[in-house]
Amino acid sequence: MLNITPQAAIDELKSEFAFFDDWTDRYQYIIDMGKALPAFPADKQDDAHKFYGCQSQVWFDAEWQNNRLMLQGTSDAAIVKGLIALLFRVYGQQTADEILATTPGFLDDMGLKTHLSANRATGLMGMIQKIQTLAAESKKTP
Amino acid sequence: MSDTPNTASTFDVEAIRAQFPALQQRVNGKPLVYLDNAATTQKPLCVIDAVNQFYRVDNANIHRGVHALSARATEQYEAAREQIRQSLNAAAVDEIVFVRGTTEAINLVASSFGSRLKAGDEILISALEHHANIVPWHLLRERMGIVLKVIPVTDMGELDLSALPALITPRTRLLAVNHVSNALGTINPVQAICAQAHAHGVPVLIDGAQGLPHGLVDVQAINCDFYAMSGHKAFGPSGVGALYARRPWLDELPPYQGGGDMIETVRFDCVRYAPPPAKFEAGTPNIEGAIGLKAALAWHAAQNWPAITHHEAQLLAAAAIGLQEIPGLRLIGQAAHKVPVVSFVIAGCHPHDIGTLLDAMGIAVRTGQHCAMPVLEQLGAATGTVRASFAFYNTMDDVQALVRAVHRAHDLLS
CATH class of the missing domain: 3.40.640.10 (Type I PLP-dependent aspartate aminotransferase-like (Major domain))
Structure with missing residues (x-):
């Protein structure tokens, strides 16, 4: 995929969302994004890669390649998996500086706040914090 | 049922609903259908x-x-x-x-x-x-x-x-x-x-x-x-x-x-x-x-309890019958004596996805393990269920809205 900035990805997502006037249709779109997510390696689908949610689970892995963070992830719930795909469009293959400059606040503007703030249900917040932590740590290492 | 004309005729669910300000709102552009009463009930004006x-x-x-x-x-x-x-x-x-x-x-x-x-x-x-x-x-x-x-x-x-x-x-x-x-x-x-x-x-x-x-x-x-x-x-x-x-x-x-x-x-x-x-x-x-x-x-x-008991039984029966028409849906808990609570799973559909889609359609349910992990594990629903729990201010229209929405969610997820 051609690399665009997080802000450009957010703008793209917002305009795609604006196309729908109904939340059910937006979720259909999110579910379809999840279906297009590359398969998560079965051997990484373990506790070491898991973010526990009281309702759904998130599995996640990341590694730096040429100073850009490559992300892999999945969930047992279709909408959560779609939200992972959405987040990867923003944070995937970005530099540490770009990741740190992009807070997950854009999800509020998109009406997806309930999936994150103070919500222990999905494990998604854990994944976002991990992405931010990885970016912050990479800045510290000489 | 013909054997309860007196109680049924004196129970006016719309008059009860009118006393609950929180029920008179729209959520995600749809009229709120509040079916999370086992978690907490809405409050009447007098409270x-x-x-x-x-x-x-x-x-x-x-x-x-x-x-x-x-x-x-x-x-x-x-x-x-x-x-x-x-x-x-x-x-x-x-x-x-x-x-x-x-x-x-x-x-x-x-x-x-x-x-x-x-x-x-x-x-x-x-x-x-x-x-x-x-x-x-x-x-x-x-x-x-x-x-x-x-x-x-x-x-x-x-x-x-x-x-x-x-x-x-x-x-x-x-x-x-x-x-x-x-x-x-x-x-x-x-x-x-x-x-x-x-x-x-x-x-x-x-x-x-x-x-x-x-x-x-x-x-x-x-x-x-x-x-x-x-x-x-x-x-x-x-x-x-x-x-x-x-x-x-x-x-x-x-x-x-x-x-x-x-x-x-x-x-x-x-x-x-x-x-x-x-x-x-x-x-x-x-x-x-x-x-x-x-x-x-x-x-x-001060409510008319014989009429409420009848009304709640009707809600429960209608919800159970309507939901069971959905392919792959399994009711969890089918006791002979129940309050109007339906807990269910659908094969291939995560409960959290169903709950999120129902919310998008204005319907509030609870999903997950309902703070009762042991029993759900035993009944083969360890990842949780979708639970619709009714109060007597709920209506048959609410039941129908639920059944329609679960059909739609099932279509979207399968």
């Missing part, structure tokens, strides 16, 4: 007004002021205790202890009753319990080495009471079960359970969080020793509830927490406790909550 009125006019601390406001607040607070006595049909008002809710009521008993236990003593609960009636006993097991025994549940979601005689032993000190299962809606035969336990000299605690909202409670008829309830599940405010305990228990058990209002005299070498129920009520309580609860229970008691 909202009572709490508002207290803060506008009568706010004062209770039981110790000499001034007019304190006298009014105390009078209303104690009137709330009397209303709870009536709603539970307790024999005496001093058998009602104010607590934060069912969870605190059970923790109070686990703490005060539990302090008299010894390692090896047994507490008998059931596989159908909410975590609030499991974890306090687990803590006691960790602290004191008591033994936790569990009445099994059948695949229909009913207590297997044939196992009860073998589970009651000379070391059984208390039997603690729920009146109604929050996860499945099963109504347990608590009167028969109390009779069996008492025949062996074992006292019984009933977790009544889900019983009162459906009008089921008479503690003297049930003949339990303890009954725990929450205000917010019965149209009252959050953070207030009651423990009913038979008076001899309240005399015998040690206090739960220490502080003001629960003492007669305090010296550094000697404290004399106040008589019950004050002995169990340390500190300034949730006064406005109690006053709101009084309004809720008085309103609740």
Whole structure:
């Protein structure tokens, strides 16, 4: 995929969302994004890669390649998996500086706040914090 | 049904709904269909007004002021205790202890009753319990080495009471079960359970969080020793509830927490406790909550209960029939006696996805394990269920909206 900035990805997502006037249709779109997510390696689908949610689970892995963070992830719930795909469009293959400059606040503007703030249900917040932590740590290492 | 024309004709669900401001809103552009009543109920205007009125006019601390406001607040607070006595049909008002809710009521008993236990003593609960009636006993097991025994549940979601005689032993000190299962809606035969336990000299605690909202409670008829309830599940405010305990228990058990209002005299070498129920009520309580609860229970008691029971049975039957037409849907918990709660899973669809899509369609349900992991695991729903729980302000239109929305969610997810 051609690399665009997080802000450009957010703008793209917002305009795609604006196309729908109904939340059910937006979720259909999110579910379809999840279906297009590359398969998560079965051997990484373990506790070491898991973010526990009281309702759904998130599995996640990341590694730096040429100073850009490559992300892999999945969930047992279709909408959560779609939200992972959405987040990867923003944070995937970005530099540490770009990741740190992009807070997950854009999800509020998109009406997806309930999936994150103070919500222990999905494990998604854990994944976002991990992405931010990885970016912050990479800045510290000489 | 032709056999209930009188009750049905005098039950006007729209007139009831009109008293609930929160039900008159749109969510995600759709009229709200609120089906999460087992988590908490909405509040009628009389409750909202009572709490508002207290803060506008009568706010004062209770039981110790000499001034007019304190006298009014105390009078209303104690009137709330009397209303709870009536709603539970307790024999005496001093058998009602104010607590934060069912969870605190059970923790109070686990703490005060539990302090008299010894390692090896047994507490008998059931596989159908909410975590609030499991974890306090687990803590006691960790602290004191008591033994936790569990009445099994059948695949229909009913207590297997044939196992009860073998589970009651000379070391059984208390039997603690729920009146109604929050996860499945099963109504347990608590009167028969109390009779069996008492025949062996074992006292019984009933977790009544889900019983009162459906009008089921008479503690003297049930003949339990303890009954725990929450205000917010019965149209009252959050953070207030009651423990009913038979008076001899309240005399015998040690206090739960220490502080003001629960003492007669305090010296550094000697404290004399106040008589019950004050002995169990340390500190300034949730006064406005109690006053709101009084309004809720008085309103609740004034309803046409035969008609409500009929209406709730119709909601339950219609929801069960409508949902079962959805391919791959399995109802979890099909007890013969249930309150209007339907818990279900759909093959290939995650409960959290279904709940999220229902919310997008304006329908509020709960998904997950409903603080009852053991029973859901046993019934093959370890990742949780979707639970639609009805109150009597729900309508047949709500049932139809639910069924339509679950059909749509199923289509989107498969």
